[in-house]
Amino acid sequence: MNIDGTHGTSDTTPAVPPVPRPAAPPPPMPHRPPTGALETWLRTPRHADAPGIYAYGHHPRPAQDPARLPDRKLLGGAALSLLCGLLVWSLIWNGYLPVVELAVWIVPSSWTTGGGNRYLAGLFGVVVWIVIVFAIVWPVSRFGRWREVLRRYVLPLVRAAKEPVAASGAVEAGAVDDPLEWPEVRAAGGVAVAERLAQEARAGRMNDVDYVRLHRAWRMARGSADRAEAFGEAVLRHGAAAWTHPSGARDVPDRSARHDLYTAQVRIGAADEGDRNPYQYRGAGMALDPALLGTSLLAVGPPGSGKTRHLVRPVVESLCLQALAGTAAVIVVGPAGADLGPADAFDVVISIGDPASAYDLDLYGGATDPDEAAGLLAAALLDGFDSEQSDPRRASTALAQVLGPFRAAHGRFPSVPELRELLDGGAAAVAALRERLDEAGQPGWARELDSRSRQSGRPGDVGALLADRVALLDRPAFAGFFDVSGRTKPFALSALEHPLRVRVDLPERGHTEASRMLTRLLLAQFTVAVTGRRDRALFACLVLDDATRAVTADAVRSLQRLRSAHAGAVLALRGLDDVPEALRGALLGAAGCRIALSGVSTWDGKRFAESWGTTWVEEEDITRTPDQSGGLFKRFVRGVRRLFTGEAATTESVTVRRVERERWSASDLANAVPPGHAVASLTTVGGETAPPVLIDLRG
Numbered sequence: 001m002n003i004d005g006t007h008g009t010s011d012t013t014p015a016v017p018p019v020p021r022p023a024a025p026p027p028p029m030p031h032r033p034p035t036g037a038l039e040t041w042l043r044t045p046r047h048a049d050a051p052g053i054y055a056y057g058h059h060p061r062p063a064q065d066p067a068r069l070p071d072r073k074l075l076g077g078a079a080l081s082l083l084c085g086l087l088v089w090s091l092i093w094n095g096y097l098p099v100v101e102l103a104v105w106i107v108p109s110s111w112t113t114g115g116g117n118r119y120l121a122g123l124f125g126v127v128v129w130i131v132i133v134f135a136i137v138w139p140v141s142r143f144g145r146w147r148e149v150l151r152r153y154v155l156p157l158v159r160a161a162k163e164p165v166a167a168s169g170a171v172e173a174g175a176v177d178d179p180l181e182w183p184e185v186r187a188a189g190g191v192a193v194a195e196r197l198a199q200e201a202r203a204g205r206m207n208d209v210d211y212v213r214l215h216r217a218w219r220m221a222r223g224s225a226d227r228a229e230a231f232g233e234a235v236l237r238h239g240a241a242a243w244t245h246p247s248g249a250r251d252v253p254d255r256s257a258r259h260d261l262y263t264a265q266v267r268i269g270a271a272d273e274g275d276r277n278p279y280q281y282r283g284a285g286m287a288l289d290p291a292l293l294g295t296s297l298l299a300v301g302p303p304g305s306g307k308t309r310h311l312v313r314p315v316v317e318s319l320c321l322q323a324l325a326g327t328a329a330v331i332v333v334g335p336a337g338a339d340l341g342p343a344d345a346f347d348v349v350i351s352i353g354d355p356a357s358a359y360d361l362d363l364y365g366g367a368t369d370p371d372e373a374a375g376l377l378a379a380a381l382l383d384g385f386d387s388e389q390s391d392p393r394r395a396s397t398a399l400a401q402v403l404g405p406f407r408a409a410h411g412r413f414p415s416v417p418e419l420r421e422l423l424d425g426g427a428a429a430v431a432a433l434r435e436r437l438d439e440a441g442q443p444g445w446a447r448e449l450d451s452r453s454r455q456s457g458r459p460g461d462v463g464a465l466l467a468d469r470v471a472l473l474d475r476p477a478f479a480g481f482f483d484v485s486g487r488t489k490p491f492a493l494s495a496l497e498h499p500l501r502v503r504v505d506l507p508e509r510g511h512t513e514a515s516r517m518l519t520r521l522l523l524a525q526f527t528v529a530v531t532g533r534r535d536r537a538l539f540a541c542l543v544l545d546d547a548t549r550a551v552t553a554d555a556v557r558s559l560q561r562l563r564s565a566h567a568g569a570v571l572a573l574r575g576l577d578d579v580p581e582a583l584r585g586a587l588l589g590a591a592g593c594r595i596a597l598s599g600v601s602t603w604d605g606k607r608f609a610e611s612w613g614t615t616w617v618e619e620e621d622i623t624r625t626p627d628q629s630g631g632l633f634k635r636f637v638r639g640v641r642r643l644f645t646g647e648a649a650t651t652e653s654v655t656v657r658r659v660e661r662e663r664w665s666a667s668d669l670a671n672a673v674p675p676g677h678a679v680a681s682l683t684t685v686g687g688e689t690a691p692p693v694l695i696d697l698r699g
Contacts, residue, residue, distance in 0.1 A: 038201050041208060042179045046263055050278075051690045052292065052682040054267045054285030056260040061280055074145060074152070081144025085136050092132060103128050188222060193232040196239060206240035209250055212261045212325040217243045245324045245499060252321060252345040257314035259321060264328075265289045266318035268311060270699030272677070276664075277693050286680070286695050288315055288593075290328065290539040293568040294685040295592020296559045299678075300573045300604055305597040306676060307572045308339055310697035312545050315570055319541055320345050323499040329538050330501055331493065333522055334545030335508035335515065346501045348491055352518065353477045353507035359491050361504065361518075363473075363482040364413050365525035366492030373413060374399035376528065380521030381469040384552040384580045392554065394462045398423070401452040405445035409436040415484050416473045423467035425456030472514040477507065493522070493529040496540045508546075519550040523569070527558035530567040540567040547571040548578040551587055559590040563685055576604045585610070592683035596664075597697075598673040605669030612663045612681055612692050621655040663692050 041056075048055035069077075091097045141147065177183055180201055182194035197214065200206040214235070221227035234242040244250060258267040265287035273282050288297070293315070301307050312334075320341065322328035334340050336351060343349050351357035367373040378395040402422045406414045414422060421429040430449060437445055455461050473482065483490060491502065504522065506515035526542040533540075544550060551571070562568055571591070576584045588594060588611040596608045627638065627649040638649045664679055673679060676698045682690040 038204075038206060038208065038211070039180055041260075042201075042211070042262070046260070048263075050280050051684050051688045052286050052288070052680070052693070053281065054258075054260070054265055054287035055263050056265070056285075058284060061282070061284075069145070069148070074148060078144040078146055078149050081140045081146075085140035088136050088140075089133075092136075099132055100128060103131075184222070185218060188228065190228070190232050193235050196235055200240040207251060208259070208261045209321055209324050210240040212322075212327070213243060213245075214240070216326050243326075245326065247324075247347050249324055249344075251324070252317060253342050255317060256341075257317055259318055260287075261321055261325060263289060264318070264322055266314045268314055269678075269695040269697040272694040272696060274694065278691055281690070281693050286693065288318070290322075290541075290568070291684045291686070292593050292682050293541055293570065294539065294563055294566065295683045296562060296568045296590065297570045297593040297595065298573070298587065298591035299571070299595040299597065300576060300600055300608075301595075301597025301678070302574055302599040305599045306678075306697055307597060308334075308545055310676075310678075311595065312543060312570065312572055313340055315541075316340055316543055317345070319543070320501045322539070323501045326499050327538065329496045329499050329540045330543065331496075331522065331526060331541070332503045332543045332545070333506065333519055334503075334543075336505040338505075338545050340503060340545060343503070346503045348500065348502040349505070350491060350503070351505040352481055353511065354505070355480060357481075360481055360483055360488050362490040362492040363416070363484070363521070365521075365528065366494035367528075370404035370407055370413075371396075371400050372528065374403050376521065376524045377403075379524035379552060379554050380517050381466050382552065383516065383520065383549045384583065385549065392552075395466055398452065398455070398461075398463050398466060401448045405433055405437060405442075405448050408442040408445045409433055409440050412484050412486075416470060416478070416482050420467050420470040420474050422452075423463045423470060425453065425463060469517065472511070472517060475511070475514070477511065478514070493525045494532075496526075496529050497533055497535050497538070499538055516549045519544060519547065520552065520555070523550055523555055523558070526567075526569070527555075527561065531561055531565045533565065536566040538566070540565075541570065542567075543570040545572055547573050551579045551583060553583060553586075556583055556586045556590050559587075563592075575601060576607055592685075593680065595678050595680040596669050596673070597678040598675050600669055600673075602666045602670040605664075605666035608669055608679075609662045609664055609666050614660045615663050615691070616658050617661050618656055619659045619661075621657070623653045623655070624650040625653075627651045 044057050046055035047058050047060050049060040088097070092099045180198055182197050185194040185197070197206070201211070217231060221231040231243075241250070259265070260267075266289070267285050267287045269286050271277050271281040271284050271286055297315075299307050299311050316330065316332050319328050319330035323330055332340050332346075336354070348359050349357070350359045350361050352361060363377075364373040365376050367376060374396045377399050378392045382392050382395055402419065403413055406412075406418070406422070413419075418429070422433070430453060434446060434449060437443060437449075452463065456463050504518075506518055508515050523542065523544065526540075530536075530540045559569060573579070576587075579587055584607055588607055594608060594611060596605065600608070629651075630638075642648050669679060673694070676696065678695050678697055679692050680695055681692045
């Protein structure tokens with residue numbers, strides 16, 4: 001039985017050859033959880049008190065007290081008071097301060113002798129020394145703030161010694177709410193099912209992907225008695241291998257990042273401990289998840305800054321794991337050979353220009369409406385850098401005037417050579433299409449062809465420009481791709497209602513412009529596909545490892561629509577110069593998560609600084625003036641000092657004021673971000689924002 005449409009067969013036929021899957025679930029195989037055993041992973045507490053914090057095992061910092069003394073001042077004062085106390089004790093012990101003699105002189109002499117009883121006399125001596133110690137320790141501890149030192153440094157160590165750090169705040173084994181025991185399934189009456197799942201976990205036959213996948217399947221099934229029964233039967237029969245992904249995979253090979261599938265987070269680094277970072281972020285792990293990627297992410301950094309290694313690949317790996325768990329679908333686009341993960345981690349790998357590629361790409365994105373297909377192609381063929389291409393509506397109209405008649409005549413859209421010839425205004429191609437329209441009984445579409453023919457050849461006709469762009473795909477290297485004859489079934493992004501993992505390798509070498517055009521095409525198709533989905537339960541994400549010249553005005557507007565469609569995009573750029581100047585500010589505004597890696601230029605840094613705004617800070621102004629105070633002797637001493645050092649004695653006056661400053665200036669972003677670091681601002685789909693945080697991507 002199919003619980004949610006993502007496991008087993010489905011009534012909706014995807015526009016992609018079915019992913020090969022075994023006839024029966026694969027034999028249970030142990031998989032390694034992200035950190036340690038599955039039991040520890042499940043029972044470890046998760047706290048995220050701000051967007052972007054890696055919640056797994058995180059301990060929130062205590063609320064910052066404005067009157068809190070700095071550590072150095074507190075410890076220094078405590079040490080100084082301790083030294084003073086030891087000095088006083090030494091003077092009393094050695095008789096330099098006659099405190100004991102004074103005490104003996106004040107009290108009656110019979111007290112010192114104990115009335116002849118040596119035990120009472122000894123007790124009196126002990127009491128005297130206790131009073132002396134208390135008289136020293138009490139004022140010294142008050143002035144040295146020893147109580148604060150104990151509370152801040154000693155007590156946490158004592159608690160850590162009593163309770164292991166890994167289990168601090170964790171759920172105890174066997175507790176009522178122990179996730180390893182599947183309490184929700186037990187509460188619904190599935191005791192045997194819960195026992196089987198717990199047994200699979202303890203035996204090492206369940207990994208984190210299995211747990212999240214089965215937990216999601218249970219949530220989908222618990223609303224119906226039939227579905228709950230089907231869930232229980234599958235679990236009792238197959239154990240942790242029940243309800244697997246259609247590919248049969250239960251993990252990705254060679255994980256390279258730290259993941260917490262329980263919260264769908266992937267760790268990308270650690271926040272710096274410095275004062276530049278907000279207090280609650282200092283030293284915390286930083287992570288990305290669908291709640292952040294749903295606002296789209298823009299990462300800018302020069303080659304070698306670590307965009308692919310530290311950001312793109314961890315995100316891709318996390319989304320692939322979520323797809324195996326049935327919660328996400330991912331499309332990854334990058335140049336051939338990019339380090340985006342092994343091919344075994346994907347269900348569909350489209351290597352455009354490679355004759356050995358098992359899959360093809362649908363040039364029209366599965367569209368059946370000529371106007372929709374024309375809009376997708378227009379977004380791909382125009383890059384926004386040329387003034388001739390400033391109006392995509394003209395390009396869309398010209399394409400629709402060709403695509404509509406051709407589909408009416410042939411029942412399909414034209415191939416790349418046919419489209420190029422029609423846009424170029426070839427007389428033979430136009431005449432053949434007219435004849436075919438008459439044969440098909442569709443003479444009304446001839447008016448579209450007449451309109452295209454009248455415009456063809458005129459100065460400034462957009463058809464010639466479009467034909468030149470289509471010619472980039474009409475090359476021998478792409479001869480076997482973009483097939484429309486029905487001989488193959490190309491992949492179309494309309495299949496994103498399923499938990500697919502798709503990678504598209506572009507022929508960057510020798511076909512740079514064609515690759516950029518295909519990137520724009522995939523971005524346009526992705527937007528149309530995810531916003532038109534009937535079922536938006538899965539989080540869909542498009543990852544562009546190189547978004548050079550892929551950002552157009554339509555693309556910027558599309559990014560803003562992805563949030564409401566439970567989708568997002570990750571755009572990696574070498575610099576904002578790869579985006580038309582008029583769109584750079586709009587792109588930074590449309591992306592909710594913005595990351596500037598080390599090595600960005602001051603021009604790019606200025607754009608980021610403007611998007612992050614300003615904040616209020618305390619600024620100190622120090623004024624130095626010559627010291628003219630004192631009498632003759634003091635002036636003589638200052639004169640001698642100046643004679644030997646060459647510096648005049650001065651007095652300093654400090655003025656503290658609150659001023660408005662940029663959170664990160666363009667100069668700081670260009671020069672003060674260490675290698676392997678990045679400055680990131682994050683926004684969730686719920687509207688929570690985080691100020692710019694300096695992150696060590698290698699931490």
